[in-house]
Amino acid sequence: MSSQTISTPAPPAEGLSELAARHGLTVSGARPTLRAYIGQLWSRRHFITAFATARLTAQYSQAKLGQVWQLMTPLLNAAVYYFIFGILLGTSRHVADFVPFLVTGVFIWTFTANSIMTGTRAISGNIGLVRALHFPRASLPIALALQQLQQLLFSMGALVVILMFFGEFPKFSWLLAVPTLLLQAVFNTGLSMVMARLAARTPDIAQLMPFLLRTWMYVSGVMWSIQAVLKGQHLPHLVLLALECNPAAVYIDLMRFALIDSFTASQLPPHVWAVALGWAVLFGVGGFLYFWNAEEQYGRG
Numbered sequence: 001m002s003s004q005t006i007s008t009p010a011p012p013a014e015g016l017s018e019l020a021a022r023h024g025l026t027v028s029g030a031r032p033t034l035r036a037y038i039g040q041l042w043s044r045r046h047f048i049t050a051f052a053t054a055r056l057t058a059q060y061s062q063a064k065l066g067q068v069w070q071l072m073t074p075l076l077n078a079a080v081y082y083f084i085f086g087i088l089l090g091t092s093r094h095v096a097d098f099v100p101f102l103v104t105g106v107f108i109w110t111f112t113a114n115s116i117m118t119g120t121r122a123i124s125g126n127i128g129l130v131r132a133l134h135f136p137r138a139s140l141p142i143a144l145a146l147q148q149l150q151q152l153l154f155s156m157g158a159l160v161v162i163l164m165f166f167g168e169f170p171k172f173s174w175l176l177a178v179p180t181l182l183l184q185a186v187f188n189t190g191l192s193m194v195m196a197r198l199a200a201r202t203p204d205i206a207q208l209m210p211f212l213l214r215t216w217m218y219v220s221g222v223m224w225s226i227q228a229v230l231k232g233q234h235l236p237h238l239v240l241l242a243l244e245c246n247p248a249a250v251y252i253d254l255m256r257f258a259l260i261d262s263f264t265a266s267q268l269p270p271h272v273w274a275v276a277l278g279w280a281v282l283f284g285v286g287g288f289l290y291f292w293n294a295e296e297q298y299g300r301g
Helices: 016-022 036-044 045-058 065-087 098-120 124-132 139-166 173-200 205-218 227-230 237-245 246-258 272-292
Strands: none
Touching: 036 045, 036 124, 036 272, 045 139, 065 098, 098 139, 098 173, 098 205, 098 227, 098 246, 124 139, 139 173, 173 205, 173 246, 173 272, 227 237, 237 246
16 A cells, blocks of 8 residues: 655745835835925935026026026016007006006016926926936926026016116015015925926926916916906906916915005905915925825836
């Protein structure tokens, strides 16, 4: 009678994922936790500041006038808009202190528009850097938004000179410009991070943005007063509410209220500071979370 050997099945081999976890290994390029991601950004704050400053310095390095173009560009835009809207179309008849009104609107709008445009190309325009080095990708849109804030602060000197030339001198209300710019900067940064993620997957968005921004500018009261032009037009309430609560218009109006005497509180939409804060929180926090959620996808494909 032959004996049979009964073999006991071997225990299953340890899975690769369990083995990696046991030895503390993680997936290359995996998205870090939100807390860790914020910590990484904070540890690279000096890089973000240096990157923004370097981009600002190099922006007009090939032009003979150099950094003078930081002042000339919004001023030339304001001059063109003054000729078209103030003289040819007669918009100035409906607005007191039209030149300070217009120049303030152009400077503040340019801050938002440039932040969005540079943010749209934050990933696609720095793809070599993204693929070569490991760092939190949000550093790029944040640095580019900071660059636009630095440029605005640099050009504010020209705005102050224009305001004083037309009889608007420094006063206590000018301090309101500080919280206005801070809220606008948070809003711009958040929106630029949204556009950076969208354009990273669909580069054609960058070609579409100039047309969208131009449309947004025309409905934001940069060259005309929303209240003065729409007064008595009997538009639907939702249309008027959308125009008044348009975030670009809100920050422009707050800056005009801070700097221009003839622009009074009656020209501001109801609860304007709450609206300005709401837009900043919504896009500042929401835009950051939206960008972070796709952190492991940037630079691939």
